Amino acid sequence: MRFAGKSFVVTGAAQGIGRQVALLAGAEGAKLTLIDRSPLVDEVATEIKAAGGKAIAVLADLETFAGNQSALEAAHTKYGAIDILVTNVGGAIWMKPFQEFDEAQIEAEIRRSLFPTLWGTRAVLPYMLEQGHGTIVCVSSIATRGINRMPYSAAKGGVNALVKSLAFEVAGKNIRVNATAPGGTDAPPRAIPRGTHKQTAKDKKWIKQVVEQTVESSLMHRYGTLDEQADAILFLASDAASYITGTILPVGGGDVG
Numbered sequence: 001m002r003f004a005g006k007s008f009v010v011t012g013a014a015q016g017i018g019r020q021v022a023l024l025a026g027a028e029g030a031k032l033t034l035i036d037r038s039p040l041v042d043e044v045a046t047e048i049k050a051a052g053g054k055a056i057a058v059l060a061d062l063e064t065f066a067g068n069q070s071a072l073e074a075a076h077t078k079y080g081a082i083d084i085l086v087t088n089v090g091g092a093i094w095m096k097p098f099q100e101f102d103e104a105q106i107e108a109e110i111r112r113s114l115f116p117t118l119w120g121t122r123a124v125l126p127y128m129l130e131q132g133h134g135t136i137v138c139v140s141s142i143a144t145r146g147i148n149r150m151p152y153s154a155a156k157g158g159v160n161a162l163v164k165s166l167a168f169e170v171a172g173k174n175i176r177v178n179a180t181a182p183g184g185t186d187a188p189p190r191a192i193p194r195g196t197h198k199q200t201a202k203d204k205k206w207i208k209q210v211v212e213q214t215v216e217s218s219l220m221h222r223y224g225t226l227d228e229q230a231d232a233i234l235f236l237a238s239d240a241a242s243y244i245t246g247t248i249l250p251v252g253g254g255d256v257g
Contacts, residue, residue, distance in 0.1 A: 033078065083134060
């Protein structure tokens with residue numbers, strides 16, 4: 001019960017890694033606030049409560065500062081503190097060579113995979129500073145060195161820089177800031193896909209190249225599981241990592257990004 005009684009916020013909690021983090025943290029006693037823009041997050045909260053856990057679901061657009069502020073205010077109002085924040089929103093919308101991206105697509109990738117973490121960490125800091133402690137775990141990616149996802153790679157590189165700089169800035173305030181950098185991860189098909197565009201034959205070829213590069217770059221030559229990703233996040237969120245801050249932990253079977 002590593003998180004018994006702790007107010008634990010997970011963003012992007014409706015699907016994938018975020019959902020798995022929420023389920024496992026709930027089983028270990030966390031008082032959860034699950035944030036997503038998809039109503040599917042309500043089902044995750046219901047599942048946790050049915051198993052005897054504590055959880056509320058909050059719908060918010062985390063690509064905006066206002067969305068992060070309102071969601072974190074809801075968490076603080078419900079539980080009186082925010083002990084742990086896992087910022088998990090992100091994911092490549094398109095996979096193709098950089099020269100194939102247009103201006104709007106590049107901006108969309110940055111909004112999706114950098115700003116939810118930038119705004120989330122900024123919005124949570126006043127609460128953590130006031131209470132005198134806090135733990136932040138960001139979800140980055142080993143795709144900072146990968147093909148066909150340049151804008152996404154740049155966004156996650158920004159997340160890594162944020163983690164290192166913010167950890168340095170707030171270490172003396174009893175706040176830890178770390179990140180995991182997941183590699184390829186096996187997960188059920190997304191109920192709501194990251195991109196809604198129809199895939200062409202070229203798109204499928206470029207996605208296949210990403211999969212092949214991801215497997216080849218992993219020393220273990222396989223995708224990870226949702227549990228393998230969530231376990232690393234929960235370790236960094238737990239008191240077992242109390243002397244770890246400013247660290248980007250690759251979780252990619254040996255691929256360090």
